[in-house]
Structure formats: structure tokens, C-alpha cells
Amino acid sequence: xxxxxxxxxxxxxxxxxxxxxxxxxxxxxxxxxxxxxxxxxxxxxxxxxxxxxxxxxxxxxxxxxxxxxxxxxxxxxxxxxxxxxxxxxxxxxxxxxxxxxxxxxxxxxxxxxxxxxxxxxxxxxxxxxxxxxxxxxxxxxxxxxxxxxxxxxxxxxxxxxxxxxxxxxxxxxxxxxx
Numbered sequence: 515x516x517x518x519x520x521x522x523x524x525x526x527x528x529x530x531x532x533x534x535x536x537x538x539x540x541x542x543x544x545x546x547x548x549x550x551x552x553x554x555x556x557x558x559x560x561x562x563x564x565x566x567x568x569x570x571x572x573x574x575x576x577x578x579x580x581x582x583x584x585x586x587x588x589x590x591x592x593x594x595x596x597x598x599x600x601x602x603x604x605x606x607x608x609x610x611x612x613x614x615x616x617x618x619x620x621x622x623x624x625x626x627x628x629x630x631x632x633x634x635x636x637x638x639x640x641x642x643x644x645x646x647x648x649x650x651x652x653x654x655x656x657x658x659x660x661x662x663x664x665x666x667x668x669x670x671x672x673x674x675x676x677x678x679x680x681x682x683x684x685x686x687x688x689x690x691x692x
Contacts, residue, residue: 527587530634533627535587535601542588543568556596558619567600567615574605583642584612589631591622598622601631603639610646612639616662623658632666633688640684648682 527536538546545552546560546568571586586602599618606612614635618628639645650668652659653676660678664670667688668680 527590528634528638530630532592533598533631533634534590534592535631535634536590537582537585537587538568538571543572547572552597554590554595554597556591556594556598556619556621558621559597559599561617561619563615563617564600567602567617570604571602583639583644586615587635589618589627591627598627599631601628601635607642607644610644611649612645612647613649613651614639615650628662629665632662636666636682636687640682640687646684650680650682651677652680654678 527534529535542552544550546565549565567586584603584606586600588597589599589601590596591598599616599622601614601616604613604615614632616628616632618631636648639648648668649671650663652663654673660670660680663680666682667686668682669686670678671681672679
């Protein structure tokens with residue numbers, strides 16, 4: 515039995531060269547919440563952070579109109595049609611700022627998928643008048659995540675021993691679309 519109203523569906527995804535960033539459907543959110551695998555998921559999807567993303571997506575109420583911009587999306591590989599990760603926001607903008615999260619399965623890391631998805635989602639979100647700044651947090655030891663954020667135009671803003679904060683403002687967005 516679904517924990518989410520059946521009449522809510524995802525709209526079309528955000529296309530990139532190699533991926534489609536598709537809003538999670540009701541069935542996909544349900545499958546993640548109850549930890550049931552779907553046949554169109556990569557062998558190593560989902561990761562624990564993906565289960566958390568689905569729960570946060572549901573708990574934040576991001577299944578209605580707000581989900582069209584600020585929901586969590588599945589990274590679907592064009593060549594295989596398999597889901598290889600997630601990307602999305604922690605909620606709706608607060609005073610023009612929204613937090614992005616992302617995850618790519620280990621079998622697809624190092625191929626530029628996270629950069630491609632992050633740039634596409636940043637362009638999409640910063641086109642909204644509600645968003646002036648996107649923030650992301652990572653751990654000081656996560657060099658891959660720091661490199662990804664820097665390559666997508668995010669700037670380090672705040673540092674403490676547990677967390678690094680990166681920001682991307684509309685006027686800092688790289689010109690080229692993904």
C-alpha cells in the first residue's frame with residue numbers, strides 16, 4: 515500500500531547530454547522509503563543517502579507543485595535507462611537560498627555524471643525568481659565532492675572542523691549550459 519497519494523505524478527525530467535534528471539514518481543519514493551528495489555535501478559542503487567533523500571522529500575511535503583522545481587530527482591543514464599543516483603533540494607527556497615544534495619552510485623563515479631547533473635540543476639533552479647543562491651555542504655575529507663562543487667562554480671564560503679559550505683549565486687553561474 516502506498517504511503518503517498520496515487521494522484522501525484524512526476525513531470526518531465528531535465529535533460530543533459532548523458533542523463534535525465536527525473537522527478538521521483540510516487541512509486542519510486544515508496545520503493546525507497548520501504549527499501550524495495552526496482553528493475554530500472556543500477557545494481558548499486560540505492561545507497562543509504564538515497565533512502566534518506568526519499569524520506570526527506572516525503573516529509574518536506576515536496577510532492578505537490580513545489581516538487582516541479584525543488585523536489586528530489588533520479589539521475590537516469592540515457593545509454594542504459596538505469597537510475598544511477600539522486601540530486602535535489604533539501605526543501606523550498608528560504609529567503610532566496612536553497613540547499614542541494616547529490617549522490618552517484620560507486621559504479622558510475624568518476625565519469626562526470628555528478629558535475630553534469632549539478633550544472634543542469636543549478637541552471638534550472640537559478641532560472642527561478644525564487645532562487646538567488648544554492649548552497650551545498652560537504653565534509654572536509656571529501657575531496658571528490660569539493661572538486662565537484664568547485665568545478666560547477668560553487669565557492670567555498672564557510673569552514674569548520676565538521677563541515678565545509680559552498681555557495682553558487684546566480685551571478686556566479688557558469689555561462690555554458692550542460
